[in-house]
Amino acid sequence: DAGITQSPRHKVTETGTPVTLRCHQTENHRYMYWYRQDPGHGLRLIHYSYGVKDTDKGEVSDGYSVSRSKTEDFLLTLESATSSQTSVYFCAISESTSGSPSDFGPGTRLLVL
């Protein structure tokens, strides 16, 4: 299996609190992505990174920010969590210019009360 981990794996938080999810890879892949998966929707891209300090917005970026200070770490921050951000969050990595993730992390289940 690819070396990609996410922490925490589960989190319950309250509306209005900041939350940071961490993705860590040991594959030295250039591209990293944050997706969310909700019932009735396909996976939707939140933000992605194409290198250290290089990030861009995805389809559903409102309310989220990201940072990538090292190749191996990609952080997703919910500045002020809302109930609509209750979801399963997947990190993914790729070396491909096609934009298709080669591997996904195990996911973080976030519940915002």
Place this chain on the structure above:
Amino acid sequence: RKEVEQDPGPFNVPEGATVAFNCTYSNSASQSFFWYRQDCRKEPKLLMSVYSSGNEDGRFTAQLNRASQYISLLIRDSKLSDSATYLCVVNKGYGGSQGNLIFGKGTKLSVKP
């Protein structure tokens, strides 16, 4: 037409059966196509890319029909372990290569003994 559309299923088939899924896409400019599989409460895993000429990987065959704007996945000799949700992924056909994938909602396959 929705950007990417899949029959949600479930497809219930006996072991050894052949099963096929289709996925339609709306943008004729789309150039990259993929199939992922996702087990229940797990992360998606890249199954295969879909090439213009069609491609095969063991019991799995993927095909692209540009004229009718759909891709297909054929599974021969189904195994119990093939039970999963199969995600169709298509690039938007515009913008850069990164951050431009659309994930379908998935087709659920259940293989019974």
